[in-house]
Amino acid sequence: MIKHGEYGATAFFKEAGLHPFRAPALPIEEVVDPTGAGDCFAGGFMGYIAAHSETQIAKVFKRAMFYGGVMGSFAVERFGTQRFSDLTRGEIDGEV
Secondary structure (H helix, E strand, O other): OEEOHHHOEEEOOOOOOOOOEEEOOOOOOOOOOOOOHHHHHHHHHHHHHHOOOOOOHHHHHHHHHHHHHHHHHHHOOOOOOHHHHOOOHHHHHHHO
8 A cells, every 4th residue: 555645545456466456535625734644544444444344355445545535634624633523424424
């Protein structure tokens, strides 16, 4: 996995036949505080993987990249952790 910040992320798979997968970042009108965006990406990414079966890991991995991107985008909308105090699961799922 390579994170590209505001440009999204790319995953590379060892299995034969799987091509690199690119998940774009969400466009954001105003970045208030970029501190912690990468950590929030990691949290959303790993949280999604932890909550799903490993039977189709490439599929889960790809979807997790979008959840990571969404969480990173929410992180930069306000200062510190302010955006997460009123964030709902519906808002997260609506962006993925």
